[in-house]
Amino acid sequence: CMVLKVMKFFRGYLFVRLTGYSPERFFNLCGNADIVLWKIEPAEDGYTFFVSLPAFRKLKPMLRKSGTRVTILKRVGVRFFFVGLGSLFAILFLMTQFVWAVEISGNSSYSGQVLRDFLAESGIGYGSWKRSIDCEKTETLLRRKFDDITWVSARISGTRLYVDIQERLMEQNRPE
Secondary structure, three states, X not given: OHHHHHHHHHHOEEEEEEXXXXXXXXXXXXXXXXXXXXXXXXEOOEEEEEEEHHHHOOOHHHHHHHOEXXXXXXXXXXXXXXXXXXXXXHHHXXXXXXXXXXXXXXXXXXXXXXXXXXXXXXXXXXXXXXXXXXHHHHXXXXXXXXXXXXXXXXXXXXXXXXXXXXXXXXXXXXXX
16 A cells, blocks of 8 residues: 555656536546545535546546636645745846846945936846946946046846945045
């Protein structure tokens, strides 16, 4: 029995809910087609049961003939674990392709928010695709827009855009 549980786990199986017109006919059709269903239990609006993944793929004709539908409630098995794990890594990889923070340093005349807003209006910043950001162009945009900025360095590291600026020093009035 333990061997059977391990085999089911590695092949994958589903916990489903059956609803519709004639669930008894559905069960008879599955029996005639040698489709194994287990732990069949009545539910408030139909039945719940387990079915192997290969058998689930064969249910369509029986569902159509009996006027029933199945809803997947739970997926169990190694293949679903690896699909989920693969999806997680794919999403993480995708998320690393975007800028999720903009850090500005060296500013005193202009607030960081003003500079971030300008960059956002130019399509640079939070949620921007990293490959679409040209750091040299970003530097030029900031120097052209803000007269007091004399030097800008922009670089992307990880999912952050770092902008270092240097502003023109204000000449102080000296008493004579």
